[in-house]
Amino acid sequence: MKRVLTLLALLLVVLAAGGGWYVYSKQPTRQGQVELQRLQGSVTVRYDERGVPHIRAENETDLYRALGYVHAQDRLFQMEMLRRLSRGELAEVLGPKLIDTDKLFRSLRIRERAESYVAALDRQSAAWKALQAYLDGINQYQDTHAAPMEFDVLGIRKRAFTAEDTVSVAGYMAYSFAAAFRTEPLLTYVRDQLGSDYLNIFDLDWQPKGVLAKRQSSKAPVLSAADWKDLNAIARLSEQALADNGLPQFEGSNAWVISGTRTQSGKPLLAGDPHIRFSTPSVWYEAQLSAPGFELYGQHQALVPFAFLGHNLDFGWSLTMFQNDDLDLIAEKVNPDNANQVWYHGKWVDMVNTEQQIAVKGQAAVTLILRQSPHGPIINDVLGASAGKTPIAMWWAFLETQNPILEGFYQLNRADTLTKARAAAAKVHAPGLNIVWANAKGDIGWWAAAQLPKRLAGVKPWFILDGSTNQADKEGFYPFSANPQEENPVRGYIVSANFQPVSPTGMEIPGYYNLPDRGQQLNRQLSDKSVKWNIDASQKLQLGTTTDYGPRLLAPLLPVLREVVSDPQELQLVEQLAKWKGDYPVNSTSATLFNQFLFNLADGALHDELGDSFFETLLSTRVIDAALPRLAASADSPWWDNRNTLGKETRADIVKAAWQASIAHLKTTLGPDPAQWLWGDAHTLTHGHPLGMQKPLDRIFNVGPFEAPGSHEVPNNLSAKIGPAPWPVTYGPSTRRIIDFADPAHGLTINPVGQSGVLFDSHYDDQAEAYIEGVYQEAHFNEEEVTANTRSTLKLLPARVAQ
Helix, strand or coil: CHHHHHHHHHHHHHHHHHHHHHHHHCCCCCCEEEEECCCCCCEEEEECCCCCEEEECCCHHHHHHHHHHHHHHHHHHHHHHHHHHHHCCCHHHHCHHHHHHHHHHHHCCHHHHHHHHHHCCCCCCHHHHHHHHHHHHHHHHHHHCCCCHHHHHHCCCCCCCCHHHHHHHHHHHHHHHCCHHHHHHHHHHHHHHHCHHHHHHCCCCCCCCCCCCCCCCCCCCCCCHHHHHHHHHHHHHHHHHHHCCCCCCEEEEEEEEECHHHECCCCCEEEEEEEEECCCCCCCEEEEEEECCEEEEEEECCCCCCCCEEECCCEEEEEEECCECCEEEEECCEECCEEEEEEECCEEEECEEEEEEEEECCEEEEEEEEEEECCEEECHHHHCCCCCCCCEEEEEHHHHCCCCHHHHHHHHCCCCCHHHHHHHHCCCCCCCEEEEEEECCCCEEEEEECCCEEECCCCCCCCCEECCCCCCCEEEECCHHHCCEEECCCCCEEEECCCCCCCCCCCCCCECCCCHHHHHHHHHHHCCCCCCECHHHHHHHHCCCECCHHHHHHCCCHHHHHHHCCCHHHHHHHHHHHHCCCECCCCCCHHHHHHHHHHHHHHHHHHHHHHHHHHHHHHCCCHHHHHHHHHHCCCCCHHHCCCCCCCCCCHHHHHHHHHHHHHHHHHHHHCCCHHHCCHHHHEEEEECCHHHHCCCCHHHHCEEEEECCCCCCCCCCCECCCCCCCEEECEEECCCEEEECCCHHHCEECCCCCCCCCCCCCCCCCCHHHHHCCCCEECCCCHHHHHHCCCEEEEEEECCCCC
């Protein structure tokens, strides 16, 4: 027995040692010396207390090669998953359930655009050389180190990363901005199947003076029930493709810049927090880059060497999503005698067919036939047989513009004047981005960066267009000077929060913009001339949890609630809501009650007309946010009548039923005492990892849950989908940055999870609690402070030539 126990003990020790060695072999190397091929000189990488690398090189090429190396050792699995997603190659490692996702991304033609884009790049440009050096650094790391743990679990084989992968990831980013996939089928369905009266709750009116200060519908071809089913399936797939795989999706953002005339320091102050779907690892990788003539502290996206957010002692910038509509869906008219022909400019024209193979883990490859009409790729073939369907083509600016976005960001990383920043912004064609910029000399600016198409007069691109007419034709693009933009405005500040912007020409810019409430809340506070802005005041503004949305929606319903609610205790809750200011701290019970009522109101009024699938689609769009206040204020809207009953329901009937359902659900879910319906208990944030989508791996790879303040469309935009309690937060500030250019060496930042994507690394989740509590970390910049906060140093040396 003793011998058996001894052998078992030894076996356990061996297993533990083997497991420990295995985990250790996957960890990043942040100390010591490493030789790299093609380095011209030595590079020093100093890691601070958060695992942020401070890279100093003797030239830019070495600098970017080193960035690729250190970025890969922290985020190689993220790089692999993003390129597979964007290129339609997930089923190869995740199995048959990802076939439809792969088909969707293949149908977007990102792969083909990446190939043509790279083929046209100037091989002598500084941006190309930087990209090649960065990718070489990634590949050298991958070739000389053990694969990430996730590679082993999923059976991923190593293969070199290429410039085509980088451009493909830019395409994924552009796609994640495109709300048209979810919104245009929905709005067209409402118009054509329910009637124009049902469109009234959707805010489709252009505000000529902007939101800080009746369209006629056009017909599309008649779509069949099968067409609508497919379109909605694509809309759902479009929304779930990223969510189900724990991958970041760009959603919205805040950014503002304040002139020195309005700040305590007398210098500009820049703040920004892009809103992106939460994931583990988070989207941004922080790094300080230093070489003769170049210095930048930036936030980088996987496979992109140039910072998308950044600053130095002279200038800095942040981004928000423009939300312009750069994607049109077009219903084609098919030749009844030839299913491969569509009517285009007065004649039948052949569609172009290509065949691709999708590798699938555990089964034979799937053949995908891709069709393309003169308007663009056919996107509804992804769901199966095309016979009898109306082909839906896609015109997408990402495929149709020159889009020198890599060159644009290379230049933006060096843009210390208004002229340079403006020129860099003009090179960003898709996706649409608001670039909010400042420099230490005192200039501030904002440019809505996108190449805006010239659609024909009268065309309404928020509906599916008729391909047999000229509706989908484009007459080129507007010049960059027509884009919304401001430089050094007299009011002394600029705010960007995804609301509808205004062009200098006054032209309409179609888009799926966010509600104005968040921007109006920020604008109200920034316009207060009694305030001299500083870092502390900016933090409070960035962490704000209040807008007018809730009280605005409730205002027309409170008299109705007072009539239909009879229970004295519930009437007290109604009066509690009447006094609510629309704020979302974790200890609020009014926020919980409002959010549940919001869902039940939407469910009671809209679900019966739309059915299960389109109702779910509606909840995933931005148009629902504007629709619900307009619905609440419209007592005679046709949406109030329940089509599933014999009688005709009124607003009071639906409000009463929604209230009763809300109270019942909250009692069942959160307990019978309304005083315990705390927002932080019901509204939580978990950072999901791609492998954490499966139990029990969620306990290993995911980070959280955390009680979350804030809500959808408040400054601290920790958003959850409209639905019944509890509410898992899906997206929010992907970082929070504040830079006062009186002291830019002490800018503030935070990562929602951690710098590293390597499980069991000390920096995997070391910022998660600080983030949810609204804590900021100092970005070390000066040499003395970098040295003082260095925890380890990695030296990268030129590889010795073999004798």
